[in-house]
Amino acid sequence: MISVRHLDVSFGNVRAVSDVSFTVAAGDIFGLVGESGCGKSTLLRVLSGLNPHWTGSIEIAGRAIGPMRDKAFYRQVQMVFQDPFGSLHPRHTVDRTLAEPIAIHGLDNAEARIARALDDVGLGPRFRFRYPHQLSGGQRQRVAIARALILEPSILLLDEPTSALDVSIQAEVLNLLARLRTARDLTLILVSHNLAVVAHLCNRLAVMQGGAIVEEMTVDALRHGEPSHPYSRELLRASLGYHRAAGTS
């Protein structure tokens, strides 16, 4: 479904992503893990089309993708952002936010689509005419997910979708994403610094360090504690330590 070959991204003299290659099969949930500044978000912004300055090759559904994207691409690939407080227009109601993609792509049945999108993310019609400041963080992130899914994409890019939320809400949103993936047959790429989140949702993952992928493995391999690269082992140990300290696992 997604194939990335020898991707390089530079900001001035800084190489944010260097020679990254990976493939994601249709229906996969692929996790990108690494600490802050390792280039995982940059990688996602390249895939989504927000960052046009890269070299290498990207193929999506067998089609080569350039720096500039067309409308057909945006119907196929959508993104959910990290900060639910910044990703909704402060002066637009939920209704307006969801109506916008429908208007851009000239789709029919706007009313029904908006109602269904809200239902799908568990918000219902009560929230339709609220402004973002009348919603909680979790509700905003649900609206952002609804906005991404209203164009019925086949690929959803998730940039730390839960890291700005309360721990109790995180699981809800992750379960929602898992449910929507099954219902809609989505391919997901999840970027996170949190190994527990990735292990909860994904079936395959890649560990990034300093702009490069150091190891790719399945989540099962991770669960059995078999990462081979020292950096992945360190990450795993750090996340286990956190869990023991917090007493959640």
Added chain:
Amino acid sequence: MSRAAILRAWLVADTPTSRRQARLGRLYLQWLSFRGNWLAVAGLAVSLVLIIVAIAAPLLATHDPAAQNLDIRLRPPDAAHWFGTDELGRDIYSRIVYGTRITLGMVVAVVILVAPFGLVVGCAAGYIGGWFDRIVMRFTDIFMAFPRLILALAFVAALGPGIENGVIAIALTAWPAYARLSRAETLAIRNSDFIAAVRLQGASTGRLIFGHVAPLCLSSVIARVTLDMSGIILTAAGLGFLGLGATPPSPEWGAMISTGRRFILEQWWVATMPGIAIFVASLGFNLLGDGLRDVLDPKQT
């Protein structure tokens, strides 16, 4: 519940059921916060009074503003002529009432010319960036390097005196401030996630600028316009005072002060009355603008 209470509950409802209700509800909350600032309410009252006076000038005036009567020239204020008469025996009160039309007309004309243009140019420059931004901003630099009245004077001198040319001259000097303001606002929001999200839906640049960026800049432009109205009134009066704005015999406030200047020591009311009118009008708009800026601040949620 009384009807007012039902309406109030409908307006502040936590779960609006229609687009209209959501919009009206937000306006109502903004009105509540505006109402809490009594200076702003006073400014709004002054502005409304000015508008009513301008519309109802023929009803409010006691005399024909152009009617001369040399027998009663330079009379002090009395029961027949509330603000006295000028050097040609014209009733100053009636002239000030009719002058409201000229002043407000100029202000409205300038604002209609300037605010949308500055907003669109500024948002486009800020959002598109690159060479377009650089060229537009250098143009605003050129205009802003001159004191406003001096530049307006130069334009009027070139175009010839008159109200229309005065409006054009003031508009030419006023737009750069709006372009700079909306550009600065645009730069602050262009990299936010909600703009990126709309880009990722495939929105065109025009749609982004007009539908998503400009509405966020609009509130500060509105506040700035209201604050600027006093400046426009003063510039218009300044042009009139220098004989480059409205031409006699039209009752423009600045021109009235200019003729009253000759008698200011013996017949103080000829220059003072239009001066008070200019003062009240510009102060009213200034207070209104201050209040609007507090209410419309987009950083508040």
